Amino acid sequence: MPDRKTVAAGDPAPPATLVIFGGAGDLSRRLLTPALVNLTRDGLIGDALDIVVVSRGADEGIQTQLEEHLDLGDRAIKAAWARRRKRVSYVQGDFDDAQTYADLAKRMADEANVAFYLATSASFFGTIAEQLAKAGMLEQKRGFRRLVVEKPFGHDLASAKALNKTLLGVMDETQIYRIDHFLGKETVQNIMVARFGNAFMEAVWNSRYVDHVEITAAETVDVGTRGAFYDATGAMRDMVPNHLFQLLAMVGMEPPNSFGAEAVRNEKAKLLDAVRVPTAAEARKQAVRGRYTAGSAGGRKVGAYLQAEDVAKDSKTETYVALKLLVDSWRWAGVPFYLRTGKALAARDTEIVIQFKRNALAMFRNADIAKIPPNKLIIQIQPNEGIDLQFVAKKPGPVVDTAEVSMDFRYKDAFDLGQRTGYETLLYDVLIGDQSLFQRADMVERGWAIVQPILRQWAKDGAPEDYEPGSAGPASADALMARDDRTWHPID
Ligand code: BG6
Secondary structure, eight states, X not given: OOOOOOSOTTSOOOSEEEEEETTTSHHIIIIIHHHHHHHHHTTSSOSOEEEEEEESSOOSOHHHHHTTTOOTTSHHHHHHHHHHHTTEEEEEOOTTOHHHHHHHXXXXXXXXXXXXXXXXXXXXXHHHHHHHHHTTTTOOSSSOEEEEEOSOOOSSHHHHHHHHHHHHHHSOGGGEEEOOGGGGSHHHHHHHHHHHHOHHHHHTOSTTTEEEEEEEEEOSOOOTTOHHHHHTTHHHHHHIIIIIHHHHHHHHOOOOSSSSHHHHHHHHHHHHHHBOOXXXXXXXXXXXXXXXXXXXXXXXXXXXXXXXXXXXXXXXXXXXXXXXEEBOSTTTTTOEEEEEEESSBSSOEEEEEEEEOOOOOGGGTTSOGGGSOOOEEEEEEESSOEEEEEEEEEOSSSSOOEEEEXXXXXXXXXXXXXXXXXXXXXXXXXXXTOOTTSBOHHHHXXXXXXXXXXXXXXXXXOOOEEEOTTBSXXXXXXXXXXXXXXXXXXXX
């Protein structure tokens, strides 16, 4: 039976139980609990939300463990946590043991609305869904039964399809919430409002005016202690078909008829569908990868990737990727989209740069053309969230001389951003049944289909190119742009 949204956005979520598999772990402590407490403080969830943590180990004081990242010095947070804390309980059990689900089913017998959150290793996603179904816990008899799946959703196209098949074998698409935490970021949600709420933006948002688009997610952090996960994953799988493609879809999609989940997701899916899947030859030319050596980034010493804990000595895993994509749609024909992401880079900088075409510059023929750079619109996702329009102005004085200036809007100057984790909106949407900010099966599969030829090529090739920590990535990334007579916007 399809699940339907019943609560209007902005109203408190209905009474429900949130069952968090792996709920004693890092994600739950660092992000989910603080987000639930913020929602309680803001009146968006009331007392009638129970939290059930399912975990393999014995209960070592779950309430206290979940407090780890809460600012209990803040009175409002302390009061909200006091209300949440007493509704947290614990079920011990292995995720592949039927007994765990029998215990859980007993607890859930009287519950109407239940959301199951899979904050576990991805290898358990299919098993947990099937076990929940076997125990009858996904049947929507008196209320909703929803499943929230963290990333990674599959490791490649085949495994993503297999996981979708497993999930859709036991529940309806309307019950599945595939998380992409980038969609919880305020600035990402603002892309749609900025584009479609402002006539002047939408008017120039096409191949007639846009020269190219750059999407960057640069980090200064290295892989740290995540070597085991990261070495089997790499920068492409970790960031591109999910996070960066969501940004690509937000920037490139056609206006939806409404902000309704299906209207928005249909347009995003259409955009992803229009992204050209590279041929083997294009995969070789249009994608580059790198791996950081030893040095320092973000003011910290960084050991070489190959020396990191749990990384194979003969690893070929990339910590940086840059690629060029083309979108075969009426709006974007001929406009390249350049995407890049990496660890241990010069700065933490997630941004989208729309670079506009140069004007006809004939009338400035006596001026220094280099001083009349093309306009750029920079959507700064993080940190220092904002939108910056770079344009050219005349310098005061008797001769016509120009300079690049900027109209720079920063979120924090206009709004109180408060302390947020980015999971508030996502958790609230799960509880009210709004799937707009979640990935649909077809979008996930299309993301993998686009990067698959590149992954296939890399599996045959040697090791990635070295780059120095604290730099902007490997030289081949600059060469990728230079071939098109372009340069990357600086990472800063
Ligand atoms: C995660 C990746 O999905 O996103 C991490 O697994 C990455 O490797 C992180 O660091 C980046 O997210 P954010 O919100 O810190 O930019």
